[in-house]
Amino acid sequence: MSNKNRIVISETITLTAISITDQEKLFSLMSRIYLPEYHHLWFDAGAWYMDKIYSYANLEKDLATPNSSYYFVHYQSETIGILKLIENVPLFEFKDRNSAKLDRIYLDPNFHGKGIGKTLIHWVENRLASNSHSILWLEAIDTQEKALVFYEKMDYKICGTFKLKYELIHPNLRGMYRMYKPI
Template identity: 30%
Template sequence: MTNEPTSPCREQPAASPIVLEPVTADDAPLVADVAVRAYNDHYTHLWFDEGTWYVTKCFTPVVLREDISHPNHRYYLILVDQQPVGFVKLKIDQPLPGFESFNALELERIYIERAATGQGVGRTVMEQVTDIARQYGKELIWLKAMDSSTLAIAFYRQSGFELCGTHQLSFPQMKPEYHGMVIMKKEILPRSNQ
């Protein structure tokens, strides 16, 4: 893809141990492996079947190969000291309902293995996602988070996001008490205006 902005992770100083590495459909098996590990570290309690249905629906190599190939999607592996510990999925052109006047990007997924949490990985990844959004000329980043994930919501607030709505999931395989989600947004300005 010749029109892609340069990934900010490729411009990182050599000493930085945390980078976002863009992936292609050929990397789907590796993304699947990382996705399943990271998802199972945090979310099996949401499901009657411990997440088997959801993992099969979203994180097999076949499913990921197709999703990574979608022209509006960008996937990145999260590497710490060159080892994959998570992944990010962005929807590059994804308006936020109610805020359609903003040129928006959705941070649809950010999963990090439990062993890599609490080390500044999430903060660094969010900074890099913001840089990617700026490179695409975006004015707003938005995401959904489980309303029961108080630590994740606090992290997103610390990263500059604010609550702007709610959403309800309707997966019958999911325990009903976990169907609620919050929608959060972060307005961004070009680097020169901050």
């Protein structure tokens, strides 16, 4: 891993910015870490979602999103996940507050329980607080118990609910929570 655009989070955790030339690497990584955890949500085991979200065209769109930062997460020398943050995105329930959205955070399940997610979220919260943001928010699937327990341990609270519109998700698994934390 080159030191170019490398952000050191801790002795073992670093981030590198994702660029358009990383699309194949991103797709391969997410096939390895998203599908085993979320395939059960989808009628097609997640194939449509992977093609939609991690395609070249969508990556171009993600990278062009104003105030957006999109990273690979590295643990020691291994690429183990992604983190995408969008600053200055109002939270519906707190429109008057300067908010940011943790748009995506996925880590390889083999690395869960090592404090990596906690360290990353603390880094994001500190970065945002120093940039005058007062709320960090995210969206989580209401049936993903491990993720919900993790966010609740990190002091995130549910502030809203909605249903995903994707027709390829099983109807009983479309529920989502909007969660937030004052920072």
